[in-house]
Amino acid sequence: MFKTNGEEGHNEAGDGQDDTIIGSSIKIQGDLVSDGSITVEGEVNGNVKTQQNLRVGEKAKIVADVNASDAQIAGTVQGNVDIKGGLHLLPSARVDGDISASNLVVESGAVFNGKCSMTEHVADTPAKKTEEPTETDENEE
Amino acid sequence: MHYYLYDTFLSDKKYEKVIDKIKTRLLDLEIQGKHEKLTLLKSLDELVDDAVTRGATSIIVLGNDKIFQKVVNKAAHSGVPIGIIPIGPNNHIAASFGIANEEQACDILAARKIVNFDLGKIQDFYFFTNVKFDKNLSRLTIKKDSYQISSGPNVSEVLVYNFYVPKKNPEFDKKMKKYSAQDNRIEIVFNKSQNKKGWFSGKKKNQKIDTIIQSTKFDIKSFEYLPAVIDDYKVLKTPMTVELAKDKLKVIVGKNRLKNIN
Numbered sequence: 353m354f355k356t357n358g359e360e361g362h363n364e365a366g367d368g369q370d371d372t373i374i375g376s377s378i379k380i381q382g383d384l385v386s387d388g389s390i391t392v393e394g395e396v397n398g399n400v401k402t403q404q405n406l407r408v409g410e411k412a413k414i415v416a417d418v419n420a421s422d423a424q425i426a427g428t429v430q431g432n433v434d435i436k437g438g439l440h441l442l443p444s445a446r447v448d449g450d451i452s453a454s455n456l457v458v459e460s461g462a463v464f465n466g467k468c469s470m471t472e473h474v475a476d477t478p479a480k481k482t483e484e485p486t487e488t489d490e491n492e493e
Numbered sequence: 494m495h496y497y498l499y500d501t502f503l504s505d506k507k508y509e510k511v512i513d514k515i516k517t518r519l520l521d522l523e524i525q526g527k528h529e530k531l532t533l534l535k536s537l538d539e540l541v542d543d544a545v546t547r548g549a550t551s552i553i554v555l556g557n558d559k560i561f562q563k564v565v566n567k568a569a570h571s572g573v574p575i576g577i578i579p580i581g582p583n584n585h586i587a588a589s590f591g592i593a594n595e596e597q598a599c600d601i602l603a604a605r606k607i608v609n610f611d612l613g614k615i616q617d618f619y620f621f622t623n624v625k626f627d628k629n630l631s632r633l634t635i636k637k638d639s640y641q642i643s644s645g646p647n648v649s650e651v652l653v654y655n656f657y658v659p660k661k662n663p664e665f666d667k668k669m670k671k672y673s674a675q676d677n678r679i680e681i682v683f684n685k686s687q688n689k690k691g692w693f694s695g696k697k698k699n700q701k702i703d704t705i706i707q708s709t710k711f712d713i714k715s716f717e718y719l720p721a722v723i724d725d726y727k728v729l730k731t732p733m734t735v736e737l738a739k740d741k742l743k744v745i746v747g748k749n750r751l752k753n754i755n
Contacts, residue, residue: 375703377703382640394645
């Protein structure tokens with residue numbers, strides 16, 4: 353009967369949309385630095401750096417280093433990729449450069465030319481159990 | 494003292510009844526003030542300046558989005574709150590503020606809930622909604638912080654938004670709904686046009702949002718002077734710096750305003 357404000361008004365929190373969307377119709381020259389998440393569908397000639405997520409579209413091209421919290425790459429990156437969390441290379445992805453990530457998924461078809469170093473993610477590693485099943489060994493002896 | 498400013502189209506006889514109704518309601522609510530009608534011979538800027546020097550405590554515009562947008566610059570310079578009584582079509586801004594009709598507007602003015610909004614600023618000129626470029630876009634260069642943006646051939650419009658007014662275009666409304674005039678940012682939006690084939694209407698041009706970048710300042714340059722339309726009424730030419738003016742405008746708003754307006 354009564355319409356609430358949320359039904360037709362703007363959603364305060366948004367719906368998980370990216371703060372910066374670089375479309376396929378534009379070209380960026382220089383370093384792209386953002387506090388929010390970034391989606392790249394166009395061309396960026398410069399470093400891309402964000403504290404949040406990065407999504408590189410199928411037709412996108414980044415010529416320089418990439419630095420993000422988590423990333424999903426479907427396009428081309430010609431530079432080093434340094435990701436704190438997880439990096440997902442989709443089948444159409446091409447990375448010419450070194451990769452550093454704590455969690456890496458490379459799908460079949462993705463092209464990767466470079467070195468790869470996996471950084472350990474401290475929060476996700478399970479605590480080592482100090483109590484080993486020694487009781488049974490002692491009994492056998 | 495409240496200063497009521499009527500848009501030119503309200504001199505049409507068909508609005509007489511509505512205006513009489515508004516005047517009666519304002520009298521009932523004891524928020525009367527000086528009423529003035531805008532004509533082609535009177536300058537809006539001069540009228541507002543004059544009202545402010547005479548001690549107007551609020552400027553209330555009667556009409557639609559156009560008159561509201563035109564008053565913003567002077568209201569921002571003077572610091573006097575503005576309100577709107579929507580009459581006639583094209584009242585998207587009033588609707589965003591939770592003001593559905595003229596009767597409700599009078600009650601909202603009496604309640605006097607004031608909200609601060611950011612504005613866009615070009616040199617010394619303030620604007621509320623957007624700056625629009627739609628000619629020779631390939632010659633446009635936009636600089637933000639450490640990078641430069643250039644547009645490709647299929648970009649049809651470049652707009653710098655301070656406040657996006659929902660216009661019942663689902664694609665635009667959905668993408669722009671998280672950006673508000675209180676988020677300490679202005680947004681640059683690149684729209685691209687796509688040809689769409691209809692069954693009966695032939696080829697149709699369809700606008701789509703291509704790029705959205707947020708910032709507090711954009712430097713816009715071009716090889717030659719390019720016109721930019723500000724708030725659909727004022728034309729300025731490049732080069733220009735579009736920047737954010739934080740909490741510069743005071744507006745009297747209603748309870749049912751958009752959720753992204755605090």
